[in-house]
Amino acid sequence: MEESLDTAPLLKEAIPEDRVSVASNAQLVWWRFTKHKPALVAMVVLFMFFVVLLFPAFFSIQEPELTDAKLAFIPSQSLHLFDGAKLRPWVPTVVGKRNPTTLRMEWKIDASKKIAVRFLSQGYPYKIFGLIPTRLHILGAVRADEQNRIYLLGTDRLGRDQWSRLMFATQTSMTIGMVSVALSIFLGVLLGGISGYFGGFVDLVIQRLIELLQSLPTIPIWLALSAALPRDWPPTRVFFAITIILALIGWTTLAREVRGRFLSLREEDFVLSAELVGCSRMRIILRHMVPTFSSHIIATSTLAIPVMIISETSLSFLGLGLRPPAISWGVLLQEAQNIQTLALAPWLLIPGLVVVIAVLAFNIVGDGLRDAADPYGK
Amino acid sequence: MARPETNPDPAPPFLEVRSLTKYYPITKGFRRRVTGLVKAVDDVSFSIREGETMGLVGESGCGKTTTARCVLRALEPTGGQILFQTADSGTVDLAPLSRRELRPLRRQMQMIFQDPFGSLNPRMNLFDIVGEPLLVNGMPNRKERQERVAELLGLVGLRPEYMQRFPHAFSGGQRQRIGIARALALNPRLVVADEPVSALDVSVQAQVLNLLLELQERLGLTYLFVAHDLSVVKHICDHVAVMYVGKLVETADTKTLFYSPKHPYTASLLSAVPIPDPRLRSEGIELSGEVPSPANPPPGCYFHPRCAYAIDVCKTQSPLLRQVSPGHFVSCHRAGELPLQGIVT
Structure with missing residues (x-):
C-alpha cells in the first residue's frame, strides 16, 4: 500500500516534499484532479453554466416571454466582432417578405445592412436575485428599437427570442438537476447510513425497498407521478414537485453506495481504534466515517446530476414535466417536436445541443473527481 | 473448568480471563x-x-x-x-459491560494494531490522530493537547515538528510508532498489541x-502480545499461551514453554x-493436513488428525487443560x- 501513493513521486517534481507531507485529503484530491486535463476543461464549461444559472436575465437580450407573431421563425443572426479592421461588433439585419403563394413570412439575412451592437448595454428592466433593479444586459443594439432586434439563436413560432429563453431554461434545468441531486444525497446518505451502520432488520427492509424502487421502470413511474400533479398548479409548484419526484426515485443508487462504504468502514482498524479510545458514535460517524467517503459522494452526485437533467428534459419534452410559461430545456425542445417546424427552423434544436454539452461536462468532471477521490487507493 | 493458576499470590491477578468464549x-x-x-x-x-x-x-x-x-x-x-483490576475501583468483570459502562474504563486499556496503514485515519494529521484520545477524554484545551502530543511523539522517537503531517508522509515503522503514541496518550495500564510488528521489515x-x-x-x-512469530515472542514475553482452533493447548512461562514443551x-x-x-x-516436525475449520472441528482432541x-x-x-508442573x-x-524437543540453542 505504500506504493499506492502514486501521486507522491509525480508531485515531488513540482512541489517541495514538505507540502505533500502536510497536504490534507482535499488538497491531494485537487492535485490529482488537476492532472486530468479534460476534467479541468469541463470544469470551466460547468463554471460558465453556473454563471448563467445565477444571472440569466443579464445574459438574455430580450424578454423571454415577449411574443410577436409577426417575427416568428427568424433564423439566427451571427455576431461579428470586427467591422473591417475595427473592433465594432455588429449583427446582420434580417429582412422578411411574405411569400404570396404560401402566405408565410420568409426571412433573409442581409449582411449589407449592419446593426451595431454593444456589450453591456441597457435593455429591459429586471432585478438581480429579485432584489437589485437594473437594466444592464450582456449585449444590445446601439439604437434599440423595433427595427434593430437581435436574435442570436433565432425565434420560435411565437416570435420569442430563443437565446434569451435558453438562458432562463439553463437556470431552471440546472437548478432542478442539482436540487434533486441534493435531495437524493440527503435521502441516500441518511437511509444508506442507517442501513449500513445498524444493519440487521432495518438494513433488510431498506435494501428490499431499494430493490423495489430500482425494479420499477422509471419512465412510466415518472409519467404516473407527474400526471398525478394537478394541471392548475402554478409553474413554481410544479417545479418543486418535479424536483421531489426525481429525488424520490434517484436516491437508491447513492444509498447503496453509502451503505457499502459504511459496511466496509465498520471493519476498518482506524474506526475500531476510535471506538477503543472512547469516541462517541456520533464522532465516529461524522469525524471518521463520513470524511472517508465524502469525496466519493461528491463524485457520485456529480455523475447523478446529468441523469436528473436528462430526466427533467425528457419529462418536459413529453409535456408531463414543466409546462409553459415555465422555461426549461425540455420545454424549449418541445417546440422542436414537429418535423415540419424542424425543417423550417432547424435552430430550434440548439437547446438539445446545450443539454448534450452540459451533460457531457458533468460526466467528465464526475469521472475526474471519481478518479481523484481516493488519493490513497490504487 | 480447569484454569491455570499461574499466580500463587493471594492478590488477584492484574488481568484474568476465565473460560472466555466467542461463537x-x-x-x-x-x-x-x-x-x-x-x-x-472456545473456553480460553x-x-x-x-x-x-x-x-x-x-x-x-x-x-x-x-x-x-x-x-x-x-x-x-x-x-x-474478563476480570480486570482497575486503577481505582477494584476488580471489574469486563465481559457483561455495556458500551456506556466501558467508556470510563477504555482509557486504562489500549490497543496497538497490526496494520500500520489501516489503523491511522488518512484524513487526520498527527496532532489529530494522537490528540484525539485526549480530546474525547476531557482535554478540550488545544494548547495542552499540543504539549502532550509533542511529549508522546518524543516518547516514541518521532520529532514533534511532524505534528502537522499526515500519515501518508511516513513509513510503516514510523506509522507504527504513531499508533503506539496514540495508544499511550491516555496512560493506559494494559496494552493489547495485536501482531504489532508482523507487517514491518525485519x-x-x-x-x-x-x-x-x-x-x-x-x-x-502490562502487555497482551499477540504474535505468530515465535522468535519475537521469545524476545519479549514472560509467559506464553499457545492456541489451536480456538482452544488453549499449552501455557507456561516463556523459558519452560520454549525449552520443554509438553504439547x-x-x-x-x-x-x-x-x-x-x-x-x-x-x-523439523512437518505437520500434515490442514488446520480444521472452527465451524466443523474434528471430534476429540482438535489436533489429533495432524x-x-x-x-x-x-x-x-x-x-482438558491440566497442570504438569507449577504454572505449566x-x-x-x-x-x-x-x-518432545524444544528449541535447541
Missing part, C-alpha cells in the same frame, strides 16, 4: 435460522500479572486476535469472564520491539523456528509421556 452463528435463509456455530474462541483462560507480558501465539485463524479483541471488549464475548521490527520493551519499563505497562503442537511450532546456525540441523502421537482416546475425548498447563492426553 459466531452460521445463519441460513431469509429468516436467519442458526444452523451452526463457529467457535472462534489465562491470567497476566502487572508489568508482565503475555504472549498469545498460534497459526492464523486460531482465534488469538479474537481473544485479544474480546479482552479489550472490541467484540462482545459469548461467555466467560530491521524495523527490532526497533519497534525494543521501543515496546523500553516503554514497558518506563511506564510500567506436540507447541513442539511442531517450535521446530519451525529457524535457527541462525548453519551447522545445526533441526529435525498429531504423530495420537492414540485412540485422542479421537473421542477432548483433553497442557491440554493433551499424553502430556509428559512424549519425547
Whole structure:
C-alpha cells in the first residue's frame, strides 16, 4: 500500500516534499484532479453554466416571454466582432417578405445592412436575485428599437427570442438537476447510513425497498407521478414537485453506495481504534466515517446530476414535466417536436445541443473527481 | 473448568480471563435460522500479572486476535469472564459491560494494531490522530493537547515538528510508532498489541520491539502480545499461551514453554523456528493436513488428525487443560509421556 501513493513521486517534481507531507485529503484530491486535463476543461464549461444559472436575465437580450407573431421563425443572426479592421461588433439585419403563394413570412439575412451592437448595454428592466433593479444586459443594439432586434439563436413560432429563453431554461434545468441531486444525497446518505451502520432488520427492509424502487421502470413511474400533479398548479409548484419526484426515485443508487462504504468502514482498524479510545458514535460517524467517503459522494452526485437533467428534459419534452410559461430545456425542445417546424427552423434544436454539452461536462468532471477521490487507493 | 493458576499470590491477578468464549452463528435463509456455530474462541483462560507480558501465539485463524479483541471488549464475548483490576475501583468483570459502562474504563486499556496503514485515519494529521484520545477524554484545551502530543511523539522517537503531517508522509515503522503514541496518550495500564510488528521489515521490527520493551519499563505497562512469530515472542514475553482452533493447548512461562514443551503442537511450532546456525540441523516436525475449520472441528482432541502421537482416546475425548508442573498447563492426553524437543540453542 505504500506504493499506492502514486501521486507522491509525480508531485515531488513540482512541489517541495514538505507540502505533500502536510497536504490534507482535499488538497491531494485537487492535485490529482488537476492532472486530468479534460476534467479541468469541463470544469470551466460547468463554471460558465453556473454563471448563467445565477444571472440569466443579464445574459438574455430580450424578454423571454415577449411574443410577436409577426417575427416568428427568424433564423439566427451571427455576431461579428470586427467591422473591417475595427473592433465594432455588429449583427446582420434580417429582412422578411411574405411569400404570396404560401402566405408565410420568409426571412433573409442581409449582411449589407449592419446593426451595431454593444456589450453591456441597457435593455429591459429586471432585478438581480429579485432584489437589485437594473437594466444592464450582456449585449444590445446601439439604437434599440423595433427595427434593430437581435436574435442570436433565432425565434420560435411565437416570435420569442430563443437565446434569451435558453438562458432562463439553463437556470431552471440546472437548478432542478442539482436540487434533486441534493435531495437524493440527503435521502441516500441518511437511509444508506442507517442501513449500513445498524444493519440487521432495518438494513433488510431498506435494501428490499431499494430493490423495489430500482425494479420499477422509471419512465412510466415518472409519467404516473407527474400526471398525478394537478394541471392548475402554478409553474413554481410544479417545479418543486418535479424536483421531489426525481429525488424520490434517484436516491437508491447513492444509498447503496453509502451503505457499502459504511459496511466496509465498520471493519476498518482506524474506526475500531476510535471506538477503543472512547469516541462517541456520533464522532465516529461524522469525524471518521463520513470524511472517508465524502469525496466519493461528491463524485457520485456529480455523475447523478446529468441523469436528473436528462430526466427533467425528457419529462418536459413529453409535456408531463414543466409546462409553459415555465422555461426549461425540455420545454424549449418541445417546440422542436414537429418535423415540419424542424425543417423550417432547424435552430430550434440548439437547446438539445446545450443539454448534450452540459451533460457531457458533468460526466467528465464526475469521472475526474471519481478518479481523484481516493488519493490513497490504487 | 480447569484454569491455570499461574499466580500463587493471594492478590488477584492484574488481568484474568476465565473460560472466555466467542461463537459466531452460521445463519441460513431469509429468516436467519442458526444452523451452526463457529467457535472462534472456545473456553480460553489465562491470567497476566502487572508489568508482565503475555504472549498469545498460534497459526492464523486460531482465534488469538479474537481473544485479544474480546479482552479489550472490541467484540462482545459469548461467555466467560474478563476480570480486570482497575486503577481505582477494584476488580471489574469486563465481559457483561455495556458500551456506556466501558467508556470510563477504555482509557486504562489500549490497543496497538497490526496494520500500520489501516489503523491511522488518512484524513487526520498527527496532532489529530494522537490528540484525539485526549480530546474525547476531557482535554478540550488545544494548547495542552499540543504539549502532550509533542511529549508522546518524543516518547516514541518521532520529532514533534511532524505534528502537522499526515500519515501518508511516513513509513510503516514510523506509522507504527504513531499508533503506539496514540495508544499511550491516555496512560493506559494494559496494552493489547495485536501482531504489532508482523507487517514491518525485519530491521524495523527490532526497533519497534525494543521501543515496546523500553516503554514497558518506563511506564510500567502490562502487555497482551499477540504474535505468530515465535522468535519475537521469545524476545519479549514472560509467559506464553499457545492456541489451536480456538482452544488453549499449552501455557507456561516463556523459558519452560520454549525449552520443554509438553504439547506436540507447541513442539511442531517450535521446530519451525529457524535457527541462525548453519551447522545445526533441526529435525523439523512437518505437520500434515490442514488446520480444521472452527465451524466443523474434528471430534476429540482438535489436533489429533495432524498429531504423530495420537492414540485412540485422542479421537473421542477432548483433553482438558491440566497442570504438569507449577504454572505449566497442557491440554493433551499424553502430556509428559512424549519425547518432545524444544528449541535447541
